[in-house]
Amino acid sequence: MNNPYKSLSARGRDLAANPARVDMELFMEASQNLYCPESNPNGAFPLNVAENNLTTSIIKNQLTSIVQQKEIPDWVLNYTGLLGHEEVRIEVARFMERYLCKCPISPDTIGFSAGASAIIEVSSFVLANPDDVVVIPAPSYPMYTNDLGVKSGMKRYDLQTHYHIQEMGSKAPVTTELLDSAWNELKSEGKCFKILLITSPDNPTGCRYSESQLKEFADWCIRHEVHLIVNEIYGLSLIDTQADALQQEYSDDGEYVSFASIMHDLKSDYLHLWYAFSKDFAMSGLRFGIVHSLNEGFLTGFGNANVPHMVSNVTQWMIGEMLKNGDFIEAYIEENKGLINQSYRLVIEALQKIGVPYVPSRGSLFVWADFSKYLKEYSEIGEEELWMDIYKNTGVLLTPGIGFQHQKKGLFRIVHTAVSVPHLEVAMGRMTNYFSALVSS
Numbered sequence: 001m002n003n004p005y006k007s008l009s010a011r012g013r014d015l016a017a018n019p020a021r022v023d024m025e026l027f028m029e030a031s032q033n034l035y036c037p038e039s040n041p042n043g044a045f046p047l048n049v050a051e052n053n054l055t056t057s058i059i060k061n062q063l064t065s066i067v068q069q070k071e072i073p074d075w076v077l078n079y080t081g082l083l084g085h086e087e088v089r090i091e092v093a094r095f096m097e098r099y100l101c102k103c104p105i106s107p108d109t110i111g112f113s114a115g116a117s118a119i120i121e122v123s124s125f126v127l128a129n130p131d132d133v134v135v136i137p138a139p140s141y142p143m144y145t146n147d148l149g150v151k152s153g154m155k156r157y158d159l160q161t162h163y164h165i166q167e168m169g170s171k172a173p174v175t176t177e178l179l180d181s182a183w184n185e186l187k188s189e190g191k192c193f194k195i196l197l198i199t200s201p202d203n204p205t206g207c208r209y210s211e212s213q214l215k216e217f218a219d220w221c222i223r224h225e226v227h228l229i230v231n232e233i234y235g236l237s238l239i240d241t242q243a244d245a246l247q248q249e250y251s252d253d254g255e256y257v258s259f260a261s262i263m264h265d266l267k268s269d270y271l272h273l274w275y276a277f278s279k280d281f282a283m284s285g286l287r288f289g290i291v292h293s294l295n296e297g298f299l300t301g302f303g304n305a306n307v308p309h310m311v312s313n314v315t316q317w318m319i320g321e322m323l324k325n326g327d328f329i330e331a332y333i334e335e336n337k338g339l340i341n342q343s344y345r346l347v348i349e350a351l352q353k354i355g356v357p358y359v360p361s362r363g364s365l366f367v368w369a370d371f372s373k374y375l376k377e378y379s380e381i382g383e384e385e386l387w388m389d390i391y392k393n394t395g396v397l398l399t400p401g402i403g404f405q406h407q408k409k410g411l412f413r414i415v416h417t418a419v420s421v422p423h424l425e426v427a428m429g430r431m432t433n434y435f436s437a438l439v440s441s
Contacts (some may be wrong), residue, residue, distance in 0.1 A: 015150070015227060020123035021142055022402055023048050030397045035423055044395040045427040050203065050365055051419040052237070052282040054339040055332070059282050062328060066321045076313040082303035083111030083347035084311065088320035092290060095323045099240055099333065100235050100275065101260035101292075110292050111302055112316065116276035118309040120147040123272065124154050124195070126301040127227050128180045132194035133157050135182050137174045139368070139411070141203045142403030154194070157182060158405035165359050165411070166369050172207045176200065176220050183224065196221055199231040200259070200288045201238070204368045204413040205405060206361025211257040218259075222268050234364040236280040236333055237417075240341050241362055249360040256363070259294060270297040279321060279365060280336065286315050304384055305410075340365070343416040348417055350428035352433040365417040372410025394430040 006012040009087050017026065035043035059283060075085060081090065089107040097105040110273045115118045120379040124134070130153030136144060159182055161173040187191045196217065209217075213231065221228035235258060241250040263271045273292040278284035288311050293299055340351065342421040346365045357415050358369040375382040380402055387400040399413035416424060 014174065019103055020146060022440060023397070023399060026391065026397055028394070029132075033395075035395065035419075035426065037426075044196060044397060045423065045430075046389075046397045047415045047418045047424075048413070049418065050279065050399045050415055051284055052279055052336070052365055053415050054341075054343060055282045055336050055422070058332060058335065060395060062294070062325075063318050063321055066318055070321060072314070073317065075375050076317050076404070077285075078313075080310075080313055081311065081318070082306055083299065085316050085320075087102070088112075088316040091323045095329065095337055096260070096275065096292070099324075099329065100135055100274075101258040101279075103258070103264045103319050105260065105292065109299070109376055110118065110290055111306065112291045112311045113291070113306055113309045115229075115284075115287035116274065116278060116289045116294045117147050118287070118306075119274050119276065119291050120144070121151055121300055122229075122246060122305050123229065123274070124148045124152040124413055127296055127304055128152055128154050128194045129192070132192045133186055134195040134197055135159050135179070135186075135193060136405075137161050137172070137202075138196050139204055139206060139401070139404035139406035141199065142405075144197070145403075148195075148197075155191070156405075157186065157193075160407055161257060163408055165368065165408075168205070168207065168359065172198070172200070172202065172205075172209045172213060174209075174213070174217070177215055178345040179217070179220055193224070193226055195227045197229050197231065199233070201234045201363025203234070203358045203364055204256055204399070206364045206365045206366055206368065208256065208362040209212075211262070214257065214259050214262050218266055218268070218271055222266070222270050225240045225270065227270050227272065229274060231274040232258060233274065233276050233279050235275065236336070237365060238363040239344055239361050240336060240337070241360075243341065246360070251360070254304070263294060265292055265293070267279070269298070270420065272298070280293065281332075282336075282390065283319075288319055312339040323347050328425050337409060338402065339421065340417060343421050345426055346418045346421065347419075350432050356435075365415055367416055369414060370408070370411050372408065374435065375409060375410045378409055380409065386410065390431070390434065394434045396427045396431055 005016050008016060027049050030044035030046035033044045035045055089110055093105045093107040113122055120153050134148050134153050135157045138160050145156050159178055162168045189341055213237060218228055238256055259273050276289040348358060351369055356369050356371055358367050375386055383401055391397050401411040
């Protein structure tokens with residue numbers, strides 16, 4: 001039989017032979033066998049992909065209403081600006097200024113790409129040379145590796161900040177001392193520390209960076225001529241840490257502060273922010289990512305590299321119209337937070353029942369939990385075996401720690417927003433029964 005990869009480039013052969021993520025095949029399998037109390041009571045719960053399915057019906061109804069009640073403008077059928085249509089950039093800037101960033105945002109400082117992945121890819125392509133290094137605190141989003149490296153050629157350096165999750169609590173454990181250590185290590189190896197990338201709230205831990213941390217990192221990066229990018233894709237998906245049932249898990253909890261306010265104060269070419277509507281607004285399939293930067297040269301280059309990645313005009317128009325409805329946006333943000341807090345509490349209560357440690361989340365769609373005591377073998381193989389055993393016995397598909405680049409084995413990410421709250425309750429019931437049986441056997 002002929003080698004199907006033979007005709008490809010070395011890069012193409014590598015991409016064809018290696019899946020983008022280790023759990024994608026099982027995700028597709030589970031998605032074809034979804035739990036339904038009436039028609040499929042033994043079905044599966046794919047809790048491994050970062051989607052917010054708690055509010056999809058709300059967003060769907062709103063977008064349907066826009067399409068039914070408003071006439072599509074002529075510009076939708078034509079080419080638009082490389083960074084997005086001018087009218088939509090104005091609406092997005094107003095939205096960011098009012099709800100996410102809480103500081104002035106000029107439409108001239110933002111650009112759109114077809115999803116967060118495209119924003120990441122184009123940013124790295126414009127900011128970095130091949131083999132430059134992006135430093136990312138571990139554990140972190142596995143797909144950063146491909147998004148930052150496949151086309152731009154960047155190398156990922158995972159900054160190990162802790163081993164046991166109890167060491168970090170709910171605060172991001174990155175320090176400038178750790179950055180100094182990474183800088184010196186990379187310099188000694190002749191490598192260029194080009195980008196520091198942090199996600200706040202974080203994926204997978206749900207920890208959040210304080211205003212003082214962000215300011216300290218910004219000063220460090222400007223001094224070292226390193227680009228600091230803060231991904232705020234979960235910036236409106238916050239946990240109410242002052243709720244009676246949660247308050248004891250958090251020591252020091254200030255208000256959420258967007259990195260944009262620090263960018264506004266410092267006005268540096270080395271500071272940038274990413275956002276997208278996929279998570280907070282439950283529309284991952286519409287592919288609408290945003291970059292905010294005060295670096296005019298970067299935005300010009302970004303626009304020129306962005307041609308294959310532009311957001312469709314229909315999507316731009318629909319979301320622009322949605323953002324004009326301030327009453328809807330305010331009500332939606334509050335309802336989304338309420339549902340996220342409900343699903344989060346449901347998961348941590350289940351983990352508490354079976355004695356599984358977790359990172360108290362301050363935001364995002366995740367719970368990062370330590371199941372290492374259930375490993376039969378402390379290794380990647382042991383982690384994979386437990387992951388598959390959970391799925392086969394409960395139908396609950398988690399995200400395995402493999403790929404998050406954290407040193408400890410046996411940690412899993414639970415996407416608590418991936419299914420409705422009633423269905424999540426069933427999933428957590430299966431999980432607690434499964435682990436209780438393991439303990440008693």
